[in-house]
Amino acid sequence: MGNSLKRILLLGLGWLCVTVGFIGIFLPLLPTTPFLLLASACFMRGSPPIAQWLHQHPKFGSIIYNWHQYRSVDRRIKLRANVFIFLSFSLSIFIVPNIWQKVMLAVLAMILLIWFNRLPETTSVSHTSKNTEQGGK
Template structure:
């Protein structure tokens, strides 16, 4: 019979995975083709399980927290996130396609771009309360 991992060890493992996810998410802000939001959402889920203190810190972060909170609360992203994210996706893929020399890689990157950008555009955009028709 195998022993189960004790709770403090599980917490440490969740926190390590959460920290790595935050690092990858932040690196993804500037590195082409590395996504930011999925890693931040993974970090939030890991910290939720591993450390309420780290989870609270991530949600309170002025730049990272609102994106996670919108997703947690509304399963949507803010309009500004949609614009910035779309621009970064387009620019990073365009740069990557320009820099690679193989036509097969260019085609693969283009197809990956189409898939990721299509998925990204399907994420609902959070509407402000003032946009609701009952407020007009």
């Protein structure tokens, strides 16, 4: 695959992820953070200036900074994610008809919650991404 085609695909995927992540701010069951991290990865390979813009964004920059710098998630985002993971899996378990599906969803929810809650946390000292205290390691 040529460099220009690869760059176009990375840029397209990056902007798609930014769009879905932005929509996730308003739709409670759609996660924002994973899409922003994927967008960041695409932009770092496809367009470093756009990646820099995303990393310096007033709302999204701290999420990406904490992940790239510390491999950690902000405590507020983690709490919100836990609530929505629990609610979405509970709704799914309630909706599916078969017991094996309910058990599978419950097991997946437990695995996801255990993995997610083991990630280190950062606590923002101020609203800038540069001022964080790392905890939970």
